[in-house]
Amino acid sequence: MSVPVSAIPSSSPSKGRSDVAKRRSAEYHKSVWGDYFLEYASPLDLMKFKFLGRVEEQVEELKGEVRKILTGVVDKPSQMLHLIDQIQRLGIDYHFEREIDQQLEKIHKNYSQFDHGDFKGDDLHKVALRFRLLRQQCFNISSEVFNKFKDSDGNFKKSLITDVRGLLSLYEACHLRCHGDVILEEALPFAITHLESIDEMKVSTSLAKQVSHAQEQPLRKGLPRLQARHYISLYQEEPSHDKILLTLAKLDFNLLQEQHQKEIGKITKIVELFLWISGAYFEPEFAVARNILTKVIALTSILDDIYDVYGTLEELVSYTEAIEKWDVDAMDGLPEYMQAHYKELLDLYDEIGNELAMKGRSYRLAYAKGAMKKQARGFFHEAKWFHTGYTPTLEEYMPLALLTTCYEALSITALVGMGDVVTRDAFEWLLGDCKILRASQIICRFMDDISSHQFEQKRGHIASSVELLMKEKGISEKEANEELQKRVVDAWKDINEEFLRPTEVPMPILMRILNLSRVIDVLYTNGDHYTHSKTKVKEHITSLFVSPLPI
Structure with missing residues (x-):
C-alpha cells in the first residue's frame, strides 16, 4: 500500500543510542484537513438537535411511502x-x-x-x-x-x-x-x-x-x-x-453525513482513512465497525511506513518479535518511535477486546490480533528483501505482495465490529482458500503498483510487479501495465462469480470485500489519488463529509 501517514518521529528515533541511522523519507504532504472536523466532535446544540429530530421523523414518513410503492x-x-x-x-x-x-x-x-x-x-x-x-x-x-x-x-x-x-x-x-x-x-x-x-x-x-x-x-x-x-x-x-424519492434521498444523505461528521470529529487527523473505511460500510448500523477498522488501518499504515521507509533492519527484527509476543514487556529495548506505536497498538486492541466482550464476541479478538501479527511478518519479509538487495521473481513476489496489500488483515478486521451475521465460520472462510479475497488482493496490488511504482522507486523500495514483469518478459512499462490490468479485469470476474447463489457466506460479508475492492478502483484509477490526496480525494471528502445537499 502507498500510505500518506508518516511514521517519522519528531524526536530522536533510538533511545540510549548516540549513533543515528540514516533514515529514508517518503516526503508525504501534510494533511489537507488539519483540525477542520474537530468542530463536529462537540455535542449538538439544542436547536440543531430538535431540527435533526424533525428531519428523522420526515425521513421515516417518506420511507413508509416508498415501502408501500415497493410492496404494491x-x-x-x-x-x-x-x-x-x-x-x-x-x-x-x-x-x-x-x-x-x-x-x-x-x-x-x-x-x-x-x-x-x-x-x-x-x-x-x-x-x-x-x-x-x-x-x-x-x-x-x-x-x-x-x-x-x-x-x-x-x-x-x-x-x-x-x-x-x-x-x-x-x-x-x-x-x-x-x-x-x-x-x-x-x-x-x-x-x-x-x-x-x-x-x-x-x-x-x-x-x-x-x-x-x-x-x-x-x-x-x-x-x-x-x-x-x-x-x-x-x-x-x-x-x-419522483418527488418522494428525491426528497428522501436528500434528507437521508444529509442525515448520514451528520453522523459521519461526528465520527470523523473523534479521529480528525485521519480523514482520508475514514473515506476508505466508509467505502467499506457507510450504513449507520456499522458505526462501531467503522471506528474499529479506521483506527486499525491508521496504525497499519504507520506500521507499513516503519517497515517500508523508516526502520533499520535491526530495529525491524526487534519490532517483529515484539508484535509476535504481544506483551507490554516486549516494549523494552525498542526505539522510542516504535515504543509509541507499540503502545497505541496494544491499547487499541485492548479497547476492541472490551467492546467485543460487552457483546459476547470475545473470540473475534484472536482473529484480529492474528491478522496484525501476520501483517507484520509480511512487512518484515518485504523489508528484508529491500535491505539485503534481493530481487525476487514475479512468482516468488506474488504471495508476499498480496499479503502486503493489507487486504487480508482489513477484510478480517472489517468483520470484527459487525453484528451476528458474522460467525466463527466466516473468519475461517477468510483464512482458507478464499477466492474473492484473493481477487480483491490482486486488484489492490496491481492497481497500486501500476499507479505508484515510480513514486516508490524514487524513495527506495523493492521492485514492484511492474518492474519484475518488464524484466522477466523483456517488455515495456506500457505493455507490463496492460498485462497487469488484464489480471485486474479477471479478478473482477472472480468477485462477480463469488456473488452468484448459492454463496459461501451471507451477502453482508461478501459486500465488505466488494466494497474494499471498489475503494481501490476509485482511489487508484488513473493515478494514486490516495497518496496525493489534494485533488480527487479532497473532492470526494468534500462531497461526502463537508457539503450537505440543498433541500
Missing part, C-alpha cells in the same frame, strides 16, 4: 425494475433491502416469461437493466439473453448505435460479467466505442452526464455514497423525477 402491484415488471434502479442509484436502497430482495426474487422466478409481454422485442435498456439488477442480487442468470441483439452475421445490430440509454445499460451490465460470458466480452468494447461518440445535442443533458460519469466510474466499481451524491443532482434535473 405494478402493471409491468419493467416498472418495478426501474423503481429499484432509481432507489439504488439514489443511495436509499439500504432501507429497503428486504422489499427489494422480494421483488427481484419474484422477477427471477418468472424470468423465463419475460422474453414475452413486457420484455418482448429489442428493448436493450430493459433487458440489460433486468440482467444487471438480477446479477447484482446474486442470481445466476445467463448472458445469452443478449444474443437477440445480434444480426445474422453475429455482430451487434447497427440500430443499437443510436440507442444511448440502451448502450449505457449494456455497458453497466457488462461489469457484472463472469468467466465464460463471451457475449459480454464482445458487448463491452461495442458499448464503449459508441458511447464515446454520442452526439450530446441529441440526448438529454442528464443522460449525457450519466454517460460521461459511467465511463469514468461504472456502477459496479464505484462507491455507493459517491455514486448517490452524483446521481441525486442528475435525477432532480429530470422532469419525470
Whole structure:
C-alpha cells in the first residue's frame, strides 16, 4: 500500500543510542484537513438537535411511502425494475433491502416469461437493466439473453448505435460479467466505442452526464455514497423525477453525513482513512465497525511506513518479535518511535477486546490480533528483501505482495465490529482458500503498483510487479501495465462469480470485500489519488463529509 501517514518521529528515533541511522523519507504532504472536523466532535446544540429530530421523523414518513410503492402491484415488471434502479442509484436502497430482495426474487422466478409481454422485442435498456439488477442480487442468470441483439452475421445490430440509454445499460451490465460470458466480452468494447461518440445535442443533458460519469466510474466499481451524491443532482434535473424519492434521498444523505461528521470529529487527523473505511460500510448500523477498522488501518499504515521507509533492519527484527509476543514487556529495548506505536497498538486492541466482550464476541479478538501479527511478518519479509538487495521473481513476489496489500488483515478486521451475521465460520472462510479475497488482493496490488511504482522507486523500495514483469518478459512499462490490468479485469470476474447463489457466506460479508475492492478502483484509477490526496480525494471528502445537499 502507498500510505500518506508518516511514521517519522519528531524526536530522536533510538533511545540510549548516540549513533543515528540514516533514515529514508517518503516526503508525504501534510494533511489537507488539519483540525477542520474537530468542530463536529462537540455535542449538538439544542436547536440543531430538535431540527435533526424533525428531519428523522420526515425521513421515516417518506420511507413508509416508498415501502408501500415497493410492496404494491405494478402493471409491468419493467416498472418495478426501474423503481429499484432509481432507489439504488439514489443511495436509499439500504432501507429497503428486504422489499427489494422480494421483488427481484419474484422477477427471477418468472424470468423465463419475460422474453414475452413486457420484455418482448429489442428493448436493450430493459433487458440489460433486468440482467444487471438480477446479477447484482446474486442470481445466476445467463448472458445469452443478449444474443437477440445480434444480426445474422453475429455482430451487434447497427440500430443499437443510436440507442444511448440502451448502450449505457449494456455497458453497466457488462461489469457484472463472469468467466465464460463471451457475449459480454464482445458487448463491452461495442458499448464503449459508441458511447464515446454520442452526439450530446441529441440526448438529454442528464443522460449525457450519466454517460460521461459511467465511463469514468461504472456502477459496479464505484462507491455507493459517491455514486448517490452524483446521481441525486442528475435525477432532480429530470422532469419525470419522483418527488418522494428525491426528497428522501436528500434528507437521508444529509442525515448520514451528520453522523459521519461526528465520527470523523473523534479521529480528525485521519480523514482520508475514514473515506476508505466508509467505502467499506457507510450504513449507520456499522458505526462501531467503522471506528474499529479506521483506527486499525491508521496504525497499519504507520506500521507499513516503519517497515517500508523508516526502520533499520535491526530495529525491524526487534519490532517483529515484539508484535509476535504481544506483551507490554516486549516494549523494552525498542526505539522510542516504535515504543509509541507499540503502545497505541496494544491499547487499541485492548479497547476492541472490551467492546467485543460487552457483546459476547470475545473470540473475534484472536482473529484480529492474528491478522496484525501476520501483517507484520509480511512487512518484515518485504523489508528484508529491500535491505539485503534481493530481487525476487514475479512468482516468488506474488504471495508476499498480496499479503502486503493489507487486504487480508482489513477484510478480517472489517468483520470484527459487525453484528451476528458474522460467525466463527466466516473468519475461517477468510483464512482458507478464499477466492474473492484473493481477487480483491490482486486488484489492490496491481492497481497500486501500476499507479505508484515510480513514486516508490524514487524513495527506495523493492521492485514492484511492474518492474519484475518488464524484466522477466523483456517488455515495456506500457505493455507490463496492460498485462497487469488484464489480471485486474479477471479478478473482477472472480468477485462477480463469488456473488452468484448459492454463496459461501451471507451477502453482508461478501459486500465488505466488494466494497474494499471498489475503494481501490476509485482511489487508484488513473493515478494514486490516495497518496496525493489534494485533488480527487479532497473532492470526494468534500462531497461526502463537508457539503450537505440543498433541500
